[in-house]
Amino acid sequence: MDTTQPSGILSPALTAFTDRLEIDTERTVAHFQWLLGYGCDALVVFGTTSEANSLSVEERTSFLERAVSAGIDPEKLLPGTGCCSLPDSLALTKHAVGLGCTGVLMLPPFYYKAVSDEGMFRYFANLIERVGDARLRIYLYHIPPISQVPISLAVVERLTAEFSGIVVGIKDSSGDWEHTRQVIERFAPSGFRVFPGSELHLLPALRAGGKGCISAFANINPALLQKVFQNWQGPEADTLQQETERQGRTLRKYPVIPALKAILAEFRKDPGWENIRPPLVPLSSPQREALLADLAAAGFEW
């Protein structure tokens, strides 16, 4: 078993942009430090919530280097490296491994739809062979509500069998607890690390044998999630999970990425945090006010 692999609370960390919509390294790295200091065990850089898919390969690699230079421990990082094309995924993955990142989170290639299991397997197999580095640790990123391309249980089975020790875990953002439960039941006993992609399933996942969660909500309240993680076997576990769900469901009533950015802008008194790359747009003023009122009513405190 690989003891360097993360457990607990991971945040797909938001990316800050300047007014010209370039990555704002300083603001973003400061957010990473805050997350790691206030409850996150590790960070997914370039997840869906990070607007990874609105960034170029070059923007991703150079930002990652700057973040590590600025003192972010690469062992706390799981960069997203899955793109539509094999060469882009390969470039990002090699780069992350080279920087010493603890693992990578890989979207399936998500342009072509109704892809066969065979094609999906070949894509990952081809990538692993071309990276050709024993340090590689892949977390599969199953997020059919957005990618529209699932990674089937049959593909997980085949990849973990063929690349045991390399394909080590999954972020299950299906939003379907029954699916997450099945993944844990089937693969966790052999050491596969399962993280639901939502705080709503944090406690159930821990009880079933999952390792924690990777949740957008962790961008604004990592401390609460960390409390659930620390106390999951204790008497307060259900109460803490209920509190988490109340706040998490409130956030999810709004477009999540702009909503998170609006919350950071508000509480850090830094309106620049609302900058977001199209096709996403910031919340409208009425949305922002409603969100802040709703969150306060749900017990959220900064």
Added chain:
Amino acid sequence: MDTTQPSGILSPALTAFTDRLEIDTERTVAHFQWLLGYGCDALVVFGTTSEANSLSVEERTSFLERAVSAGIDPEKLLPGTGCCSLPDSLALTKHAVGLGCTGVLMLPPFYYKAVSDEGMFRYFANLIERVGDARLRIYLYHIPPISQVPISLAVVERLTAEFSGIVVGIKDSSGDWEHTRQVIERFAPSGFRVFPGSELHLLPALRAGGKGCISAFANINPALLQKVFQNWQGPEADTLQQETERQGRTLRKYPVIPALKAILAEFRKDPGWENIRPPLVPLSSPQREALLADLAAAGFEW
């Protein structure tokens, strides 16, 4: 009116790969020459059928340069340049304009789903402003069955109003004739160039005021489509369209991209044409045999 803009039969041209799955420039350029010699009026390089989304930005720009150096007239080219990220789309679009390509075909950013019209508009507006070149001609690429992200009629309306002379046309691959009919009815009268993304709607589109079609099927029988285009007002139009539909529907019973590659491999006696990047996979032998028999029965001749 812009007389340099293409009409008639356009093929989203297949990309050939070597056994190592690198772009095979020679084979691909030879295919382009064949297409232009046998019925295509222009080519979409890097469309869905070209496996564009399985290529990196660098692979696309350097191949395009090689194709132009090899003698392919850039005025006959509409490269696909729409990616998930604005910087990638910007780099490809600037490059295509710089090479003298007659226009570009742009997918919407297709990772984030349920994007607002406002966000979609801003994405294109931002891109057009940053390209900042009066030669830019954009064809919108509406292909919700694959992208899962539509370009709504409201966005088309706003873009054509704000960027008249730049946003000049659309490839409508909705597969829904009623949608294509509406697009033509609403926008063609002011010069907007509408191409259905399927040969199945070629004749109806021409009769309604469309400009031709951009069809994967053109990769194997551009001559037949050109006959429809040449004769659409003549007495044989319906018969030719029926023949087109018979062959087109037969092709569409199979996974289209591997099927087209299998057909080229067969008739050019060049098995390397079947090379395809994962997550796509070649047809199985039984599929290939069935396809060739079905096509022959539908009247297809090489």
